Amino acid sequence: QSALTQPASVSGSPGQSITISCTGTSSDVGRFHYVSWYQQHPGKAPKLIIFDVNDRPSGVSNRFSGSKSGNAASLTISGLQPEDEADYYCQSFTISATLVFGGGTKLTVL
Amino acid sequence: EVQLVESGGGLVQPGGSLRLSCSASGFNLTSYWMHWVRQAPGKGLVWVSRINTDGATTNYADSVKGRFTISRDIAKNTLYLQMNSLGAEDTAVYYCARQLALVTTAQGYWGQGTLVTVSS
Secondary structure: OOOEEOOOEEEEOOOOOEEEEEEOOOOOOOOOOOEEEEEEOOOOOOEEEEEOOOEOOOOOOOOEEEEEEOOEEEEEEOOOOHHHOEEEEEEEEOOOOOEEEEOOEEEEEO | OOEEEEEOOEEEOOOOOEEEEEEEEOOOHHHOOEEEEEEOOOOOEEEEEEEOOOOOOEEEOOOOOOOEEEEEEOOOOEEEEEEOOOOHHHOEEEEEEEEOOOOOOOEEEEOOOEEEEEOO
16 A cells, blocks of 8 residues: 655646646556545645546635546646645545555645 | 534553544434544645445555454444554544545545544
């Protein structure tokens, strides 16, 4: 159950778009459509922003979008806003019927 | 409104045990998979365990398998995590979370977390 691989940090200016990658294996990301993304602000509980690769829960801005190709998934945030500054985590279902998170990516809005 | 309230965290000595509770309201535990996720201070999220709608299926991360047990009390609509043989590596904020829906594995609702500190 090795953690999925994410970049430690990314940054962008307000209004720009950024993409966060999430690399797994053929036993998790590559095998299942169950990739989720979570946003976490300091001291707060995580918030689900993308599920099943590219679906958004009710109330989540359409500036957030997800995709997957092979063993890698991506989260794109368009039209960056200051309140997007947070930590982002990907998660995947695995062949062992468990779940695994990525190491997390800190997004800085310059 | 869905609400999840964790309790039971605190300071415990290495090798000790602790039981966390997660009181659920606004829905029935018999209708959704439930999860525990933890986060060590300053570190990332780590999935710990889940239990299915009828309580018959449970899954665990390798790091806790054999030491932690997830369960629930339907009458109290409460989820539990029994933690045994605790070590310093188990120090973390523990979140309970409800799956968004039956047809996905994503956790759509989260509690505020309860802090477990393992130290002598």
